[in-house]
Amino acid sequence: MIKFITGIPKAELHLHIEGTFEPELMFKIAKRNGIELDFNNIEELKKAYNFSNLQEFLNIYYAGCNVLINEVDFFDLTWAYLTKAKEQNILHTEVMFDPQTHTDRGILFETVINGIHNALADAENKLGISSKLIMSFLRHLPEKKAFETLEQAAPFKEWIDVVGLDSSEVGNPPSKFARVFQKAREEGYLIVAHAGEEGPPEYVTEALEFLQVDRIDHGNRSLEDMDVVNDLIERKMALTVCPLSNLKLKVVEDLTKHPLREMLDKGLFVTINSDDPAYFGGYLNENFFEIQKALNLSKEDIIQLAGNSFKASFLNEIEKSKMLQEITDYINLH
Numbered sequence: 001m002i003k004f005i006t007g008i009p010k011a012e013l014h015l016h017i018e019g020t021f022e023p024e025l026m027f028k029i030a031k032r033n034g035i036e037l038d039f040n041n042i043e044e045l046k047k048a049y050n051f052s053n054l055q056e057f058l059n060i061y062y063a064g065c066n067v068l069i070n071e072v073d074f075f076d077l078t079w080a081y082l083t084k085a086k087e088q089n090i091l092h093t094e095v096m097f098d099p100q101t102h103t104d105r106g107i108l109f110e111t112v113i114n115g116i117h118n119a120l121a122d123a124e125n126k127l128g129i130s131s132k133l134i135m136s137f138l139r140h141l142p143e144k145k146a147f148e149t150l151e152q153a154a155p156f157k158e159w160i161d162v163v164g165l166d167s168s169e170v171g172n173p174p175s176k177f178a179r180v181f182q183k184a185r186e187e188g189y190l191i192v193a194h195a196g197e198e199g200p201p202e203y204v205t206e207a208l209e210f211l212q213v214d215r216i217d218h219g220n221r222s223l224e225d226m227d228v229v230n231d232l233i234e235r236k237m238a239l240t241v242c243p244l245s246n247l248k249l250k251v252v253e254d255l256t257k258h259p260l261r262e263m264l265d266k267g268l269f270v271t272i273n274s275d276d277p278a279y280f281g282g283y284l285n286e287n288f289f290e291i292q293k294a295l296n297l298s299k300e301d302i303i304q305l306a307g308n309s310f311k312a313s314f315l316n317e318i319e320k321s322k323m324l325q326e327i328t329d330y331i332n333l334h
Ligand code: ADE
Pocket: 016, 019, 054, 061, 166, 167, 168, 194, 197, 245, 275, 276
C-alpha cells in the first residue's frame, strides 16, 4: 500500500508555504540574515513542536517566519517544498501564503511574492509541477488590514488565483470579512476559507453564504450539523482535510477517530492534504500513509481520494481530465 500511495499521481490543495519551513533551512536562513532564533539548535526547536491547539502552533509558526527577509529566502523556502512535492508524485499544488505575516514586519509585498512566484514558475519548467497561488488573509487582524493587503496584491493579480482566510479561527468568524471577500470576488479571485477546524459548524455556513467560497479548508466540525453536511453535499463543495494537522493540533485525539471515513461514507467531497508539513510530522504521502493505516482505507478509497484531489482543484476541465488520465494509467500498471 505504501508503494501504491507513493506512486499514485496526486494534487495538494491545502498547504501553507510558511508551514513547510524545515528547521534545517530555518537555521540556515537565520544565520545568513544574522538573526538569532529563540532556540539554540534544531533539536531544541523540534522539541517545541508539541501543540495543544491551533493558537500554540500559530505562535511558533509566526515566530519562525521572522527569519524570512529577502526574496531569495522566499524562493528557497518554496523551492524546498516543490522538490519534496516532486518526490511525492504531486503533479499539481495550490500553495497558500500569508502576506500579512511578512508585511506586518516591514517586508515588502513584492519581496514575498517575487520569491514564491519565481520558485513556482521554475517548478512548472524544471519539475513539471503546475500550481495555483492562494493569498490568505489573517483572520485575527482587522478587516481593514485585509483590504490593504488586497490593494497591495493588485499589481501581482496575474500571479494570484485565489484569496483565502486562515489563522486563529474561534472568535474570528467568516462574516467579519464579508465585504473584503465580496471585493475579491468582484476582482475575479476564487475564494477559499478555513472553517470548522476549531470553529463551530456555523462558521462553515458563514463561509458558504457570506464569503461564497469555492472550497472549504478543513470543515471537520461540519459533521456536528446534518443540515451543514447536506448543504455541502448539495453544493458539491470540496473539503481539504488534513489528518496529521488534525492530530497534532488536537482536533482529533487519535487518527483512528478521524472523521475522514464518516465524511466519505456520507458522500462529502473530501481530499487529503498536509497543511503545515514541517510542523506536523509529514508531507502529503505521510498523511495518506497514516490515515490509510488508522482507518484501514482500501485501494479504492486511495484512488478516490487521489481523483478528488484533481477534481477539487482549480485547474480547468481539460487539465483535470489529463491528470485524471494519469491516475487511470497508473492504476492500469499497478
Ligand atoms: N495557518 C497555517 N496553518 C493553519 C491552520 N491549520 N489553521 C489556520 N491557520 C493556519
